[in-house]
Amino acid sequence: MNIIVVGLSHKTAPVEMRERVAFSPTAMERPLKALLDLPNISEGLIVSTCNRVEIYAAGKETEVSAARLKRFLADYHGIGLENLESHLYEFQGIDAIRHVFRVASSLDSMVVGEPQILGQIKTAYGYAAEFKTVGLILNRFLHKAFSVAKRVRTETGISSNAVSISFAAVELARKIFGTLERKRVLLIGAGEMCELAARHFVNNGVDSVLVTNRTYERAVKLAEEFQGRAVPFDDFPDHLHQADIILASTGAPNYTLQHRQVEDALRQRKNRPMFFIDIAVPRDIDPRVNDISNAYLYDVDDLQEVIQANLKERQKEARKAEGIIEQEIVQFHQWLSQLDVVPTIVSLRKKLEEVRRSEIEKTFSNLKNLGSKERKAIEAMTSAIINKVLHQPITVLKQARNENSGDNYVDALRTLFDLEPLQPPDEMPDKMPDDGGTEINGLSKPRHKG
Amino acid sequence: MTAIILLFRITLLLYFAATVLFLADVITRRDRIGRYARWVLIGGFALHCATLAAKYVEAGHTPVTSLQEALSFFAWAIVGIYLLFDMRYRLSVLGAFICPLALILMFGGSTAPGVTGPVDPILQSWWFPIHVTLAFLGNAVFAIAFMAGIMYLLQERMLKSKKFSALYYRLPSLETLDNINYKSLTFGFPLMTMGIITGAVWANSAWGGYWRWDPKETWALITWFLYAALLHGRLTVGWRGRRAAIFAIIGFLCLLFTFLGVNLLMSELHSFDAMQGR
Numbered sequence: 001m002n003i004i005v006v007g008l009s010h011k012t013a014p015v016e017m018r019e020r021v022a023f024s025p026t027a028m029e030r031p032l033k034a035l036l037d038l039p040n041i042s043e044g045l046i047v048s049t050c051n052r053v054e055i056y057a058a059g060k061e062t063e064v065s066a067a068r069l070k071r072f073l074a075d076y077h078g079i080g081l082e083n084l085e086s087h088l089y090e091f092q093g094i095d096a097i098r099h100v101f102r103v104a105s106s107l108d109s110m111v112v113g114e115p116q117i118l119g120q121i122k123t124a125y126g127y128a129a130e131f132k133t134v135g136l137i138l139n140r141f142l143h144k145a146f147s148v149a150k151r152v153r154t155e156t157g158i159s160s161n162a163v164s165i166s167f168a169a170v171e172l173a174r175k176i177f178g179t180l181e182r183k184r185v186l187l188i189g190a191g192e193m194c195e196l197a198a199r200h201f202v203n204n205g206v207d208s209v210l211v212t213n214r215t216y217e218r219a220v221k222l223a224e225e226f227q228g229r230a231v232p233f234d235d236f237p238d239h240l241h242q243a244d245i246i247l248a249s250t251g252a253p254n255y256t257l258q259h260r261q262v263e264d265a266l267r268q269r270k271n272r273p274m275f276f277i278d279i280a281v282p283r284d285i286d287p288r289v290n291d292i293s294n295a296y297l298y299d300v301d302d303l304q305e306v307i308q309a310n311l312k313e314r315q316k317e318a319r320k321a322e323g324i325i326e327q328e329i330v331q332f333h334q335w336l337s338q339l340d341v342v343p344t345i346v347s348l349r350k351k352l353e354e355v356r357r358s359e360i361e362k363t364f365s366n367l368k369n370l371g372s373k374e375r376k377a378i379e380a381m382t383s384a385i386i387n388k389v390l391h392q393p394i395t396v397l398k399q400a401r402n403e404n405s406g407d408n409y410v411d412a413l414r415t416l417f418d419l420e421p422l423q424p425p426d427e428m429p430d431k432m433p434d435d436g437g438t439e440i441n442g443l444s445k446p447r448h449k450g
Numbered sequence: 451m452t453a454i455i456l457l458f459r460i461t462l463l464l465y466f467a468a469t470v471l472f473l474a475d476v477i478t479r480r481d482r483i484g485r486y487a488r489w490v491l492i493g494g495f496a497l498h499c500a501t502l503a504a505k506y507v508e509a510g511h512t513p514v515t516s517l518q519e520a521l522s523f524f525a526w527a528i529v530g531i532y533l534l535f536d537m538r539y540r541l542s543v544l545g546a547f548i549c550p551l552a553l554i555l556m557f558g559g560s561t562a563p564g565v566t567g568p569v570d571p572i573l574q575s576w577w578f579p580i581h582v583t584l585a586f587l588g589n590a591v592f593a594i595a596f597m598a599g600i601m602y603l604l605q606e607r608m609l610k611s612k613k614f615s616a617l618y619y620r621l622p623s624l625e626t627l628d629n630i631n632y633k634s635l636t637f638g639f640p641l642m643t644m645g646i647i648t649g650a651v652w653a654n655s656a657w658g659g660y661w662r663w664d665p666k667e668t669w670a671l672i673t674w675f676l677y678a679a680l681l682h683g684r685l686t687v688g689w690r691g692r693r694a695a696i697f698a699i700i701g702f703l704c705l706l707f708t709f710l711g712v713n714l715l716m717s718e719l720h721s722f723d724a725m726q727g728r
Contacts, residue, residue: 172609178624
């Protein structure tokens with residue numbers, strides 16, 4: 001049994017192709033059920049976002065199954081496979097695990113570190129769980145992916161630095177003011193950019209907004225939206241000293257805010273710092289304002305540079321994240337490969353236990369005058385013998401499985417002890433004691449340790 | 451005696467480990483390392499307390515009569531005050547600045563002359579421990595202000611020039627650093643003032659005069675005026691940020707000169723030789 005991933009993303013397909021294979025989130029039952037109808041696919045999950053469409057499946061004969069999944073994707077959306085194929089990627093086994101861990105940790109996203117994708121995978125998993133198309137393997141796999149993503153988020157700084165203008169401005173303001181509570185923002189100009197940035201500030205704690213604009217009505221309208229106050233354009237310099245954060249984006253050809261005005265404002269506010277964000281082109285604020293003590297001025301280019309630096313930081317953190325993911329892959333893959341060893345061990349134990357039981361019964365019926373103490377001792381001794389005998393083979397079996405040479409051992413063991421092949425009730429019996437395909441049912445009864 | 455030396459060495463070792471961890475915290479930006487660093491430092495501080503207590507018991511007076519002891523006592527006060535500040539601000543990056551200072555003082559102390567001969571009877575007065583403890587605690591608080599000042603200037607420079615080094619991501623906001631500056635001033639200044647007053651009272655009872663204008667006293671007064679000016683500027687004219695940071699740095703350098711420079715360059719009543727009976 002193996003994990004298979006087939007899909008496409010912003011890296012391999014243009015939006016025209018992505019939108020054609022997207023699945024509607026309101027109608028997931030049909031495609032999910034159809035997925036399980038494919039031969040050899042025992043579990044399935046579909047992730048569909050605007051940047052990627054991917055199928056995660058657990059199944060046998062991975063080569064053939066992957067091809068079937070591709071065809072399924074094409075047929076379901078009525079696209080010729082020949083048109084779709086070049087955009088698709090497929091992963092199996094360790095590569096599939098790595099891919100899903102990376103996607104969930106947002107290493108494969110358009111903007112590395114943006115966390116939306118995790119929520120989208122969780123939603124997709126929710127549908128699959130609701131329609132019962134995930135079982136032991138994908139359940140465990142997805143939960144592992146979620147915990148890996150969480151580890152990456154907490155142990156690396158992958159999503160800690162802003163990569164949008166508005167957030168970069170908020171972050172810089174935090175570096176200056178600490179908390180943004182009880183800080184006041186002054187909007188000069190009521191443009192869209194200004195509004196967006198102001199909204200980020202308000203969402204991050206700023207609780208007072210002043211708006212000024214050449215057309216006073218627009219200022220009033222925008223001020224209402226933030227429950228702030230509008231100031232007539234000609235009067236705004238008188239209010240400058242009340243503002244901690246100044247967002248400027250007027251269409252004026254000249255500097256709206258002069259060096260001298262800022263100096264005056266700072267004197268009036270006893271040098272409490274002021275943060276100027278000039279998102280207008282041409283600029284609204286005299287660049288020399290940045291030379292004034294306790295005044296910090298950032299224009300659009302400055303903010304872009306901050307974002308570039310932050311993206312580089314994210315790339316650095318992404319490398320740490322890859323390390324974490326490699327560790328987790330090893331762990332998960334071990335668990336996955338032990339699955340088929342475990343039922344073998346279980347049936348081996350069962351077999352020996354049967355032998356022991358029948359021999360004990362024979363012995364006890366011959367020795368009728370044994371006390372309960374003696375009987376218990378014999379019981380314990382025979383159990384101990386079985387455990388001692390089994391200890392070494394089980395250890396070897398588990399180790400061998402991790403080293404990919406376990407198939408032979410499993411096969412030999414089954415032949416030597418004449419163990420019956422375990423079979424899932426809903427699958428065709430295989431011609432050979434196959435180690436794949438049996439673990440789900442073999443494992444749901446006995447408790448699996450490790 | 452050997453037990454005390456052993457305690458001292460282990461303390462030194464723990465401070466060294468804490469310094470390394472604090473620096474690693476800044477470089478790797480892992481909060482967990484900062485937490486380890488804090489616990490190692492707390493361990494070091496506890497041992498340091500034990501060292502000082504043992505010395506006190508052994509000598510019968512507060513152990514600040516040699517340069518070695520004074521440096522060690524200063525380091526103890528700095529670490530103690532840092533841990534107090536840390537309870538409020540939780541700033542491991544401040545530890546990355548403070549710990550090396552404490553380590554240097556301790557290390558300098560371990561190489562400085564540490565002879566404790568018979569002690570002048572005036573040191574038996576209990577004005578002595580009160581005077582030195584207040585003075586050193588005040589100095590330690592100003593050491594925090596000094597480091598916060600350096601951090602402020604670094605952070606301000608990065609924000610102005612828009613070029614961010616790895617430290618940027620670890621430094622707290624300018625407002626926090628300015629707040630530390632202010633807090634240090636409001637605690638440090640009264641401590642320092644009381645340190646000077648108790649010193650004068652003690653001098654009066656020992657030598658029959660409150661003030662003798664020996665170099666140490668003069669420099670202490672200069673330092674006191676510097677900090678007084680800063681406090682006044684902060685409260686009335688709105689000095690803050692960069693200017694306050696620079697003042698805190700100059701003030702501490704002045705203070706270090708009062709503490710060390712005067713002893714090394716000029717020798718008067720406060721010199722450690724004079725404390726020994728001879």
